[in-house]
Amino acid sequence: MPSNARTVRIEWGDCDPAGIVFYPRYFAMFDHSTTLLIERVLGMSKHQLYEAYGFAGYPVVETRARFLLPSAFGDDVVIETSLAAVSRSSFDLTHRLSKDGALAVESFETRVWAVRDPTRPGRLKAKPIPPELVARLTPG
Amino acid sequence: MPSNARTVRIEWGDCDPAGIVFYPRYFAMFDHSTTLLIERVLGMSKHQLYEAYGFAGYPVVETRARFLLPSAFGDDVVIETSLAAVSRSSFDLTHRLSKDGALAVESFETRVWAVRDPTRPGRLKAKPIPPELVARLTPG
Amino acid sequence: MPSNARTVRIEWGDCDPAGIVFYPRYFAMFDHSTTLLIERVLGMSKHQLYEAYGFAGYPVVETRARFLLPSAFGDDVVIETSLAAVSRSSFDLTHRLSKDGALAVESFETRVWAVRDPTRPGRLKAKPIPPELVARLTPG
Amino acid sequence: MPSNARTVRIEWGDCDPAGIVFYPRYFAMFDHSTTLLIERVLGMSKHQLYEAYGFAGYPVVETRARFLLPSAFGDDVVIETSLAAVSRSSFDLTHRLSKDGALAVESFETRVWAVRDPTRPGRLKAKPIPPELVARLTPG
Numbered sequence: 343m344p345s346n347a348r349t350v351r352i353e354w355g356d357c358d359p360a361g362i363v364f365y366p367r368y369f370a371m372f373d374h375s376t377t378l379l380i381e382r383v384l385g386m387s388k389h390q391l392y393e394a395y396g397f398a399g400y401p402v403v404e405t406r407a408r409f410l411l412p413s414a415f416g417d418d419v420v421i422e423t424s425l426a427a428v429s430r431s432s433f434d435l436t437h438r439l440s441k442d443g444a445l446a447v448e449s450f451e452t453r454v455w456a457v458r459d460p461t462r463p464g465r466l467k468a469k470p471i472p473p474e475l476v477a478r479l480t481p482g
Numbered sequence: 483m484p485s486n487a488r489t490v491r492i493e494w495g496d497c498d499p500a501g502i503v504f505y506p507r508y509f510a511m512f513d514h515s516t517t518l519l520i521e522r523v524l525g526m527s528k529h530q531l532y533e534a535y536g537f538a539g540y541p542v543v544e545t546r547a548r549f550l551l552p553s554a555f556g557d558d559v560v561i562e563t564s565l566a567a568v569s570r571s572s573f574d575l576t577h578r579l580s581k582d583g584a585l586a587v588e589s590f591e592t593r594v595w596a597v598r599d600p601t602r603p604g605r606l607k608a609k610p611i612p613p614e615l616v617a618r619l620t621p622g
Numbered sequence: 623m624p625s626n627a628r629t630v631r632i633e634w635g636d637c638d639p640a641g642i643v644f645y646p647r648y649f650a651m652f653d654h655s656t657t658l659l660i661e662r663v664l665g666m667s668k669h670q671l672y673e674a675y676g677f678a679g680y681p682v683v684e685t686r687a688r689f690l691l692p693s694a695f696g697d698d699v700v701i702e703t704s705l706a707a708v709s710r711s712s713f714d715l716t717h718r719l720s721k722d723g724a725l726a727v728e729s730f731e732t733r734v735w736a737v738r739d740p741t742r743p744g745r746l747k748a749k750p751i752p753p754e755l756v757a758r759l760t761p762g
Numbered sequence: 763m764p765s766n767a768r769t770v771r772i773e774w775g776d777c778d779p780a781g782i783v784f785y786p787r788y789f790a791m792f793d794h795s796t797t798l799l800i801e802r803v804l805g806m807s808k809h810q811l812y813e814a815y816g817f818a819g820y821p822v823v824e825t826r827a828r829f830l831l832p833s834a835f836g837d838d839v840v841i842e843t844s845l846a847a848v849s850r851s852s853f854d855l856t857h858r859l860s861k862d863g864a865l866a867v868e869s870f871e872t873r874v875w876a877v878r879d880p881t882r883p884g885r886l887k888a889k890p891i892p893p894e895l896v897a898r899l900t901p902g
Contacts, residue, residue, distance in 0.1 A: 359501040360679040366649035399640040406686035500819040509786035539780040546826035556669040639781040
């Protein structure tokens with residue numbers, strides 16, 4: 343299945359008074375890793391999706407994470423993200439964050455495809471992933 | 483001029499490895515204080531503005547702040563926000579954040595009125611504040 | 623088991639371009655709810671714990687969450703947090719976030735007790751929860 | 763004077779319901795740019811400073827910013843950061859954030875050198891910058 347990896351420098355502002363990453367920040371990092379992977383696989387930016395499909399995001403409907411080792415400001419961590427499953431209107435991803443080769447955080451998430459609701463400005467609704475995009479998400 | 487005050491508990495996640503508020507978080511607090519003041523004065527929620535006026539926010543175009551005393555997690559601080567000036571398409575606000583009666587942060591900001599651009603989905607543009615709203619922002 | 627509830631106004635800055643809460647922000651809200659509950663039950667502020675016990679936080683080692691309904695800026699949501707289990711060096715909590723009485727997010731987390739490592743400035747290590755604090759966390 | 767430049771991809775989670783960067787996030791980006799510059803000029807990581815000097819950060823005491831053009835998720839922006847002045851216990855920096863060559867945000871900040879207060883665990887105090895570090899910050 344498609345996957346990517348990127349290195350992230352832990353910033354001072356990511357960390358809490360204990361000097362380690364404030365854990366909600368990990369989810370923000372994973373969210374961006376998901377976007378980088380999806381954009382690459384679909385060959386479209388999130389902004390192009392927004393304009394082409396009335397797309398309004400792929401909100402997370404379920405996630406879980408285990409935090410095995412803390413990371414501190416200044417650390418360089420590697421985040422590996424993989425598409426784990428794709429269905430009609432949702433998809434699953436896994437994230438593995440490691441430091442110096444040791445697994446520090448692992449996470450799993452399920453997301454749904456959402457579009458802007460034309461009948462209610464500013465609101466969104468779930469919808470099947472467009473078939474041509476499903477095809478790109480499930481190569482082979 | 484209209485003003486409000488609220489007490490905010492500094493959260494663990496607001497603070498950095500030095501144990502004090504990570505300063506970008508102060509601007510997030512001020513942003514919410516601005517919304518609470520504007521909503522009260524206009525008698526409409528930001529969401530109602532969104533729906534009634536095609537409103538898309540009142541982005542800050544200029545701000546400055548002085549940080550006189552640090553705040554640590556667990557501190558209860560008071561944020562006083564005042565509307566300082568209102569013009570055709572922008573307005574100014576001041577924020578004073580104090581702890582135990584001592585001024586800790588003071589900030590000034592100028593915001594403009596923005597609406598969704600109907601010709602470019604997902605984009606916004608500046609526009610004069612609707613006159614009936616200007617009237618509510620400038621009592622007396 | 624001890625529990626608490628609080629109402630939180632969803633802020634503009636909590637939300638993403640889809641107009642709904644950026645999900646990492648929910649974890650920041652849950653983190654603060656945990657602190658409010660633990661401080662009340664222990665009768666000490668997080669800062670007092672810091673000073674009295676060399677305490678450096680209670681990092682999350684595992685969490686999971688289901689997001690059933692989105693929340694938008696301006697919504698008032700209720701977060702109910704309960705201590706679910708306490709062991710020698712860790713404790714479990716549940717969070718239920720609801721809007722207009724409907725469950726919107728439910729989450730579970732396990733945290734460990736951490737202290738500053740005197741041999742490595744700026745680092746921390748896990749340690750058993752002081753017995754007098756365990757007694758307060760497990761009434762009855 | 764020393765300066766650096768880096769490219770930053772605007773993330774979904776950096777943006778607000780108007781689809782543009784929530785302005786406190788710009789300050790978080792500037793904070794990290796400052797750290798990257800200071801670390802390069804001093805030849806030490808923020809963590810090494812922490813350990814070598816009892817360093818606890820260089821909190822901002824004053825900042826101002828003008829936001830000339832909005833940035834949206836997916837944009838690649840360039841942040842140029844320069845050391846503008848160095849005195850005995852503080853230093854000034856400027857940040858210029860541009861998009862496609864157009865200046866979008868410009869900001870100025872003054873920071874002080876802070877160390878951990880040995881008499882009050884978890885607190886910090888301002889102090890002169892160590893002379894050997896001042897020398898590295900003011901080449902020529």
